[in-house]
Amino acid sequence: MVLEVQGLYKSFSGEPVLQDVSFNLNQGEILAILGRSGAGKTTILRCINNLTKCDRGTIKVDDMYLCREENGATVYANPSTMLKIRKNLGMVFQNFNLFPHMSVVQNIVEAPINVFGMPKQKAHEKAAELLEMLGLSDKADSYPFELSGGQKQRVAIARACALNPKIMCMDEPTSALDPELREGIASIIENLAKDGMGILIITHDMNFAKRVATRIIFLDDGKVIQESSKEEFFESMDNERIRRFVAM
Amino acid sequence: MVDYILRILPALLAGLDTTLSVFFLTLVLSIPLGVLVALGRLSNIKPLVEIMKFYIWVMRGTPLLLQIVVIFFGLPIVGITFDRYPAAIIAFVLNYAAYFGEIFRGGIESIDKGQYDAAKVLGFTPIKTYQRIILPQMIKIVLPSVANEVITLIKDTALVYVVGLGELLRAGKIASNRDASLVPLLLVGIIYLALTAILTTAFQKLEDRYSYYQ
Numbered sequence: 001m002v003l004e005v006q007g008l009y010k011s012f013s014g015e016p017v018l019q020d021v022s023f024n025l026n027q028g029e030i031l032a033i034l035g036r037s038g039a040g041k042t043t044i045l046r047c048i049n050n051l052t053k054c055d056r057g058t059i060k061v062d063d064m065y066l067c068r069e070e071n072g073a074t075v076y077a078n079p080s081t082m083l084k085i086r087k088n089l090g091m092v093f094q095n096f097n098l099f100p101h102m103s104v105v106q107n108i109v110e111a112p113i114n115v116f117g118m119p120k121q122k123a124h125e126k127a128a129e130l131l132e133m134l135g136l137s138d139k140a141d142s143y144p145f146e147l148s149g150g151q152k153q154r155v156a157i158a159r160a161c162a163l164n165p166k167i168m169c170m171d172e173p174t175s176a177l178d179p180e181l182r183e184g185i186a187s188i189i190e191n192l193a194k195d196g197m198g199i200l201i202i203t204h205d206m207n208f209a210k211r212v213a214t215r216i217i218f219l220d221d222g223k224v225i226q227e228s229s230k231e232e233f234f235e236s237m238d239n240e241r242i243r244r245f246v247a248m
Numbered sequence: 249m250v251d252y253i254l255r256i257l258p259a260l261l262a263g264l265d266t267t268l269s270v271f272f273l274t275l276v277l278s279i280p281l282g283v284l285v286a287l288g289r290l291s292n293i294k295p296l297v298e299i300m301k302f303y304i305w306v307m308r309g310t311p312l313l314l315q316i317v318v319i320f321f322g323l324p325i326v327g328i329t330f331d332r333y334p335a336a337i338i339a340f341v342l343n344y345a346a347y348f349g350e351i352f353r354g355g356i357e358s359i360d361k362g363q364y365d366a367a368k369v370l371g372f373t374p375i376k377t378y379q380r381i382i383l384p385q386m387i388k389i390v391l392p393s394v395a396n397e398v399i400t401l402i403k404d405t406a407l408v409y410v411v412g413l414g415e416l417l418r419a420g421k422i423a424s425n426r427d428a429s430l431v432p433l434l435l436v437g438i439i440y441l442a443l444t445a446i447l448t449t450a451f452q453k454l455e456d457r458y459s460y461y462q
Contacts, residue, residue, distance in 0.1 A: 095362060097362035099363065099381055100461050114372075114376065115371040115376065143462075145462040
């Protein structure tokens with residue numbers, strides 16, 4: 001198991017957003033968290049990436065606790081553990097958040113070199129390899145504003161992969177893509193999973209989840225309504241809310 | 249005429265010397281200080297924010313001339329004495345740092361919050377985030393406003409006359425009074441224009457250098 005989330009609670013100004021959310025992510029697995037907007041999907045990703053502090057709960061990344069319950073209080077990892085956790089967590093934001101003042105290759109090597117102290121040459125070799133894999137070799141020296149949405153997304157994936165994370169989180173990966181680009185991103189995700197990465201996708205795109213996920217969690221009002229394999233999920237539909245969501 | 253200009257030019261150039269030294273020293277000191285003011289103003293430390301707000305209010309809310317006078321003539325009353333030149337520089341730096349601080353704050357605040365998120369998930373510390381991500385992007389955003397301030401500064405330097413420092417405009421005025429001629433003042437105007445032309449070109453070059461991204 002590369003990621004373990006247990007009993008996660010989060011509320012914003014008294015309004016509960018996540019209520020007792022628990023799930024696991026295994027190596028090589030593609031887990032999609034489905035739900036309509038406002039269901040709390042993005043908050044889960046923000047908690048896992050420590051961009052938002054949860055109120056209560058346990059998050060374990062590859063045997064390291066990001067946060068856990070201790071005597072009724074939620075205790076967060078110390079900075080050095082946090083950095084190790086970050087190394088194992090890749091995150092692709094919905095709008096990518098590339099650094100506009102850096103070229104594509106600089107975006108990718110910046111953290112490995114300046115945060116994790118990787119030798120320059122090694123970082124650049126890794127970046128070249130990733131760009132090659134993602135079909136972006138000719139864009140290495142371009143700047144983000146010169147790229148299309150799909151290209152930016154691939155740069156964001158390359159940047160998130162630069163430290164060989166064990167987990168990749170993706171927030172709404174299809175929202176900025178034309179329908180014909182979805183197949184491309186689906187196969188990129190599948191390839192990453194094949195290499196052993198655990199992939200966590202947040203989406204409200206039913207068809208994309210159907211295409212790429214191996215397991216599906218359905219979230220509504222901050223609660224996990226159903227967790228099942230993809231096949232089960234689309235066959236059973238025994239929950240009224242899921243039926244309504246799928247019918248949309 | 250040419251003879252006359254050549255005769256008064258040494259005095260004007262001596263004044264220019266003071267003008268330029270006040271200008272450069274103020275810039276070199278007030279820009280870094282302005283960054284600190286902006287960071288203090290944007291920090292989570294409540295008392296620091298309030299102090300910065302008060303400081304900015306006072307510096308922007310009173311004439312620079314008055315601030316120079318207070319530092320040179322007023323502070324000795326409470327036992328703090330500065331020479332003319334340091335007094336002028338302190339007043340200029342404090343005043344300009346407040347303006348630069350507000351310009352930088354605006355620049356920093358206009359940067360997308362997603363940049364902080366991206367830096368955080370990549371392991372950047374807050375200091376590294378500012379160093380590598382935020383401040384480099386801020387520079388591009390604030391350049392036009394900074395150019396404006398800098399051009400204002402070159403003319404504001406004339407205010408140091410109040411503590412008895414002889415700068416360019418004062419040198420021109422002395423020659424003008426003595427010779428009952430407008431030529432020295434016109435000459436001073438031409439020198440200011442030339443300086444502004446140089447600054448405008450320099451800032452244009454800087455803006456061009458930062459136009460590699462959008």
